[in-house]
Amino acid sequence: MKKHIWKYISIREKPNGKIFSGFLIVYSKHWILLQYNEYDTYTLDGYILIPYSKHSQYKRDADEKFIEKVLHSKGIFPSKDPIKKWTSLQEILTQITMQFCVCSLVYNKAGDFYMGRCVSIGKKTIVLHELDRDARWDKHIRIDIDHMHAIQFADDYTQSLLQYNMIKDSKK
Secondary structure, three states, X not given: OHHHOXXXXXXXXXXXXXXXXXXXXXXXXXXXXXXXXXXXXXXXXXXXXXXXXXXXXXXXXXXXXXXXXXXXXOOOOOOOOXXXXXXXXXXXXXXXXXXHOOEEEEOOOOOOEEEEEEEEEOOOEEEEEEEOOOOOXXXXXXXXXXXXXXXXXXXXXXXXXXXXXXXXXXXX
């Protein structure tokens, strides 16, 4: 995997075979960070952090190389690692929350997610203050870490709802 840092790759998730694609930014024995391309388009949309234990394989073949060339031709290159300390999940989520305010925790095989601000993290659960689809801060949700499939952040969907919420609140 080391030879593919800053290269466009695809990663297959173990439980359901879902494929995540993007530029490989960094990896550790616990996590893989991609600058994410969610819909097979020639754009990047935030980052996705995948637990290393939940991926089965990765690839970089002709399709990934072609997408990388198209992105480069548009002036789109991978950015630097937004996470400075990779010591623990708590440290990673704290940095994401401080820098981007919200993230999405993908919690099951179907790709369902909760979006919000990380309030606390224990050994087995994460508590998230949910930002709902109407850009309102809602209830606190407890998510089992073992059921978490990915953490997505700095993407257009979450940042747009956060921005709308901040504008809406400033007009009150």
